[in-house]
Amino acid sequence: VMTGHRDEPLYGKTYLPRKFKIAVTVEGDNSLDLYINDVGLVVLMEEDGVTLKGFNVVVGGGMGRTHKKESTFARAADHLGFVKPDQVVELCKAVLAVQRDHGNREVRANARMKYLVHTLGIHGFRNLVEEYFGEKIAPIEPMKEWKFSDWLGWHDQGDGKMFKGFWVSSGRIRDEDGINVKTALRTLVDELECDVILTPNQNIVVGNIAPESKGRVDEILAENGIVADEKALTPLHEGAIACAALPLCGLAITEAERVLPEYIARVHGLMDKMGLGDTDMIFRMTGCPNGCGRPYMAELGLVGSGPDKYQIWLGGTRELDGTGWPYLDMVPSSDLEATLEPIFALYKMRRKPHEGFGNFCKRAGKAQIAAFAEKYVPGSYKDVVEGKKVIVGQGKNKSLKVDEELHTRIKALAKKNKMSMQQFTTKILMEGIYGMEA
Numbered sequence: 001v002m003t004g005h006r007d008e009p010l011y012g013k014t015y016l017p018r019k020f021k022i023a024v025t026v027e028g029d030n031s032l033d034l035y036i037n038d039v040g041l042v043v044l045m046e047e048d049g050v051t052l053k054g055f056n057v058v059v060g061g062g063m064g065r066t067h068k069k070e071s072t073f074a075r076a077a078d079h080l081g082f083v084k085p086d087q088v089v090e091l092c093k094a095v096l097a098v099q100r101d102h103g104n105r106e107v108r109a110n111a112r113m114k115y116l117v118h119t120l121g122i123h124g125f126r127n128l129v130e131e132y133f134g135e136k137i138a139p140i141e142p143m144k145e146w147k148f149s150d151w152l153g154w155h156d157q158g159d160g161k162m163f164k165g166f167w168v169s170s171g172r173i174r175d176e177d178g179i180n181v182k183t184a185l186r187t188l189v190d191e192l193e194c195d196v197i198l199t200p201n202q203n204i205v206v207g208n209i210a211p212e213s214k215g216r217v218d219e220i221l222a223e224n225g226i227v228a229d230e231k232a233l234t235p236l237h238e239g240a241i242a243c244a245a246l247p248l249c250g251l252a253i254t255e256a257e258r259v260l261p262e263y264i265a266r267v268h269g270l271m272d273k274m275g276l277g278d279t280d281m282i283f284r285m286t287g288c289p290n291g292c293g294r295p296y297m298a299e300l301g302l303v304g305s306g307p308d309k310y311q312i313w314l315g316g317t318r319e320l321d322g323t324g325w326p327y328l329d330m331v332p333s334s335d336l337e338a339t340l341e342p343i344f345a346l347y348k349m350r351r352k353p354h355e356g357f358g359n360f361c362k363r364a365g366k367a368q369i370a371a372f373a374e375k376y377v378p379g380s381y382k383d384v385v386e387g388k389k390v391i392v393g394q395g396k397n398k399s400l401k402v403d404e405e406l407h408t409r410i411k412a413l414a415k416k417n418k419m420s421m422q423q424f425t426t427k428i429l430m431e432g433i434y435g436m437e438a
Contacts, residue, residue, distance in 0.1 A: 017103035017111035028144035035076040060117030063291030074296035075114040078122040081137035094132035146319040163207035171202030184224035245287025252287035254304040299358030314361040342376035
């Protein structure tokens, strides 16, 4: 593992092929996008909640890719295994040394560790790491289900104090257009001596606040034009981020950060019009395919592919545990609503109870969504019966003769699903037809 170099015993003379990112979280909390990193550590506690049990380790994540270059791709990290507290540093050194010695130093576009993990496979990569580590790596330990939260609003800190998270547009700490984030933070720190944390989703958390100071914190935020109550935001705001893009980034193909507020309003406006306004969804956009805004993990991602044009990504989930897939390329900004409407209509019709948009797209798949969109009639989402997720047939009602046994079964299933027989029959017919046509 160690090179023996006097000044850089771990890196050696040549450093690493490319950047190397490490993230640490606790089980169940994936607010930092664990799976986009070269190494991700998940803190596990013993049942007493006090004693550190160890760490689950994931490896090989990364977002960067290039349009029309299939040798580059976004990748979610794989589960490497579990280590005890006194082993974690040595394991991280071993992983880094594997990348140092075996990472691609010839092709810059393929130099990140994700390509090494992909090429070797997680089993081959684990075997190589074990050679450096000097012992077998234990299997991954069971974990709580992942949940995304950027901790907006008030929360108990666990030590008698509180912390407050608030949304900041693209993380810009400035005073502009009556929203004085910089002044608010200066006042909070000077007056209440609170801590300030910048979140991975470009928002801000102020902590170490005494419970009796909650009202004053909200006052300061309100005085400076900042939304103090997270309920005043649309469901898209919490998970919406964008890269800097134009005019700050030389790699940008089109806009991202400067138009994010407009796109949030447009996407939420469409969803609200379609009766989906309360749907939580992680929405991200970037001005190029390098993925700095992490669009490939989002439930809905827009990736710059031309001037005022975007590649649409679907199939990422709210748990942020895997990448989505490209749905359409070079979609003009002016066509955004028309492109998304059939996808939202299908989601409204066929989602399972409490199923998120991203999980639905992942389950439905690209082929089914594309087939539905091809035959979709604009505006027909209005025929979706609220709360039943079935499309009502247009024109005069037609009767369908079935035998008595089938009639009894349909009636029972309709009652079980809390639908009328007409609604339930229409639902199963439409799903069957679309399934066969796909």
